[in-house]
Amino acid sequence: MPVNAFTYLLFSQVSFHFPADATSLEQIVLRWIHFVAGTTWLGLLYYFNFVSTPVMKRLETDFRNRIFAAFMPRLMWYFRWAGVLTVLAGLRYYMIILKLAATNAGEPGLMWRWLGWWFLMWLLAYAIIYFLLQPAEGALNNGWVLALLVGFIVVATSWLVLSLLAHPMASNAMLSIGIGGGLGLIMLLNVWGIVWRAQKRLILWTEAAVREGKLMPPEAPRLARRVYLASQVNFWLSFPLLFFMGASDHYPFLSAIVD
Ligand code: HEM
Numbered sequence: 677m678p679v680n681a682f683t684y685l686l687f688s689q690v691s692f693h694f695p696a697d698a699t700s701l702e703q704i705v706l707r708w709i710h711f712v713a714g715t716t717w718l719g720l721l722y723y724f725n726f727v728s729t730p731v732m733k734r735l736e737t738d739f740r741n742r743i744f745a746a747f748m749p750r751l752m753w754y755f756r757w758a759g760v761l762t763v764l765a766g767l768r769y770y771m772i773i774l775k776l777a778a779t780n781a782g783e784p785g786l787m788w789r790w791l792g793w794w795f796l797m798w799l800l801a802y803a804i805i806y807f808l809l810q811p812a813e814g815a816l817n818n819g820w821v822l823a824l825l826v827g828f829i830v831v832a833t834s835w836l837v838l839s840l841l842a843h844p845m846a847s848n849a850m851l852s853i854g855i856g857g858g859l860g861l862i863m864l865l866n867v868w869g870i871v872w873r874a875q876k877r878l879i880l881w882t883e884a885a886v887r888e889g890k891l892m893p894p895e896a897p898r899l900a901r902r903v904y905l906a907s908q909v910n911f912w913l914s915f916p917l918l919f920f921m922g923a924s925d926h927y928p929f930l931s932a933i934v935d
Pocket residue numbers: 710711714715717718762763765766767769770773849853856857858859860861863917918921922923924925926
């Protein structure tokens with residue numbers, strides 16, 4: 677049968693082989709969900725930080741309120757649910773990585789111990805960060821002081837997590853996501869614990885201001901400040917987070933010291 681050049685180009689250069697075992701399928705589905713949701717989440721975070729916040733500051737109050745009331749409910753919906761999906765898919769993937777390392781160590785139960793330590797350390801770190809981001813007077817209201825303190829908490833927690841996960845069978849991915857995933861967890865808790873709780877009140881007040889001409893309550897600037905601080909923390913944490921995500925499978929720089 678004659679084969680024309682087009683058919684030849686299409687079908688003879690590449691062969692398709694789809695790994696069909698359950699783990700490969702689960703992993704590729706999780707990775708894909710993780711990327712789509714992570715891109716949506718960080719895309720909106722960068723939009724807030726690079727575009728929306730600086731432009732909104734320059735707008736006249738009435739106009740700004742109308743834009744805020746129109747855009748924010750939809751933006752916040754995608755923002756917070758993209759965060760949940762990113763972290764859930766990432767967590768499930770991380771459990772597969774931990775399970776593999778624990779099985780290689782000949783002790784499958786280790787997976788739960790590692791996961792437990794990981795959660796505990798990052799939740800404790802978040803409790804401190806949450807406290808630091810409360811409205812305060814004096815030095816704790818200074819952005820640079822807060823940045824230094826949050827930076828210190830994050831570095832100290834990363835160091836602790838690495839020490840707790842150090843095991844001869846610990847893979848680079850396991851250690852790298854131990855830090856990057858922790859940063860993602862902190863970011864998610866910031867979104868739900870600070871940003872969304874404050875934004876939903878700000879949205880209601882702004883809608884009332886637009887519809888009925890009501891004045892914003894006196895606590896509005898304090899809430900807006902908290903949203904700003906939490907959003908700055910997330911913005912800056914996203915850069916090391918992406919480094920550790922990318923390094924997990926492509927830049928093997930972490931391994932446990934074996935004596
Ligand atoms: C803002 C949040 C996050 C974003 C944008 C993000 C992004 C990414 C990206 C781009 C990769 C692909 C790396 C590569 O293949 O080069 C990745 C991989 C991964 N992420 Fe995340 N991630 C986030 C949060 C998390 C969280 C909270 C966890 C869970 C603990 C997590 C666990 C993982 C795992 C297990 C991998 C696969 C690593 C590997 O294949 O070795 N991620 N992430």
